[in-house]
Amino acid sequence: MKTLKTCLSGLALSVACATASAGEVEVLHWWTSGGEAAAINVLKQEMEAAGHTWKDFAVAGGGGESAMTVLKSRAISGNPPSAAQIKGLDIQEWGELGFLSPLDEVAAAGQWDSLLPQVVSDVMKYDGHYVAVPVNVHRVNWLWANPEAFKKANVEVPTSWEQMIEIGPKLKEAGYVPLAHGGQAWQDATVFEDIALAQGPDFYRKAFVEHDEATLKGDTMIKVFNTFRKVRDLIDADASGRDWNVATSMVINGQAAMQLMGDWAKGEFTAAGKTAGTDYICAPAPGTEGMFTFNIDSLAMFQQSDDSRIEAQQDLARLVMEPKFQETFNLNKGSIPARQGMDRTPFDSCAHASMDAFTASAESGSLVPSMAHGMSTSSRVQGAIYDVVTNFFNTSDMSAEDAVDKLARAVNASL
Numbered sequence: 001m002k003t004l005k006t007c008l009s010g011l012a013l014s015v016a017c018a019t020a021s022a023g024e025v026e027v028l029h030w031w032t033s034g035g036e037a038a039a040i041n042v043l044k045q046e047m048e049a050a051g052h053t054w055k056d057f058a059v060a061g062g063g064g065e066s067a068m069t070v071l072k073s074r075a076i077s078g079n080p081p082s083a084a085q086i087k088g089l090d091i092q093e094w095g096e097l098g099f100l101s102p103l104d105e106v107a108a109a110g111q112w113d114s115l116l117p118q119v120v121s122d123v124m125k126y127d128g129h130y131v132a133v134p135v136n137v138h139r140v141n142w143l144w145a146n147p148e149a150f151k152k153a154n155v156e157v158p159t160s161w162e163q164m165i166e167i168g169p170k171l172k173e174a175g176y177v178p179l180a181h182g183g184q185a186w187q188d189a190t191v192f193e194d195i196a197l198a199q200g201p202d203f204y205r206k207a208f209v210e211h212d213e214a215t216l217k218g219d220t221m222i223k224v225f226n227t228f229r230k231v232r233d234l235i236d237a238d239a240s241g242r243d244w245n246v247a248t249s250m251v252i253n254g255q256a257a258m259q260l261m262g263d264w265a266k267g268e269f270t271a272a273g274k275t276a277g278t279d280y281i282c283a284p285a286p287g288t289e290g291m292f293t294f295n296i297d298s299l300a301m302f303q304q305s306d307d308s309r310i311e312a313q314q315d316l317a318r319l320v321m322e323p324k325f326q327e328t329f330n331l332n333k334g335s336i337p338a339r340q341g342m343d344r345t346p347f348d349s350c351a352h353a354s355m356d357a358f359t360a361s362a363e364s365g366s367l368v369p370s371m372a373h374g375m376s377t378s379s380r381v382q383g384a385i386y387d388v389v390t391n392f393f394n395t396s397d398m399s400a401e402d403a404v405d406k407l408a409r410a411v412n413a414s415l
């Protein structure tokens, strides 16, 4: 069969030629908020422009838990989509089960090894072979703030958790919900890992990468849980079950002063036409200046038997690594390109801060994988941490001492 590239390099692109080589690509993802949808739409358009058919398989639900459940049932029934947004250590799990198809040829032709930082390419490989392609790098430890709220309450954007808790009553007096939050396990875990990171990258790594028992139930972790409980006082009574992008819109429309969320939140500010630095402020989560919890989004390819679908998959992988896609997608998504050496000019001040922090933290040893977003540990361990964290956050009768004990036991049991 002729490839689409061969057809395009001919004198004229005949319809028959394009039809013979074009394939369908079904892509599973959970990017349904305003900013997320704008970002994935970039890929859809590029694939369609290359002659392929895009079959959108969106499963709503921030953090992707529902999407992963649906993916498992499709794979078990022998009918997985061609591509799925799978991240971090989940890629290894799918690789081990033998579902993924290698992308080594596209990767070699596109020189991925030299274009990707090793911390990114390591995640994309299973058993030394590329099986996924990265679309971005998200920074998780961000605080998003509404400058108007801070002006009215006459307080500063906090740089420590003590300050964060202290300014709560003043923001409330000025008429704001201090912290916009959605009561869902993955959002609770996102805030929790920010608080843990403020204890330093070594502590963070020992707890969430190495799962060191003494660290999981030690005094520092007790302190982390106690701070976490105090943060709950900054949240309004209606937070339960709220989607993350609804929480972001509370900061955008001036109902809330802050949100702790990865920089996919910036995609919502962008979609609402807001400008970084003037309409909203991005700052490192309190106590985490210079540190960087990374969350890399990627598309993994599932084995297909149809030739045209295989070709479409390879084209998808190739397009994702092109500078044009990496730029446009990330401008919409709020993240930074995974591909190195990109022009920084089109990006805003928050993206520049993220790029600088990524490089500096890699040098200083403060670049750490996000636990809440599947980068640091298996989905089993992650699920165990989620359970303890979210139970603690939603009950008042569990002490921090009890919580660390439960955490250490739950992690150990799921290793």
Ligand code: GAL
Pocket (backbone or CB within 6 Å): 030, 031, 036, 061, 062, 063, 064, 138, 244, 264, 295, 296, 297, 373
């Ligand atoms: C993360 C994902 C981001 C963003 C977020 C909210 O896990 O990596 O791309 O979409 O969930 O849905």
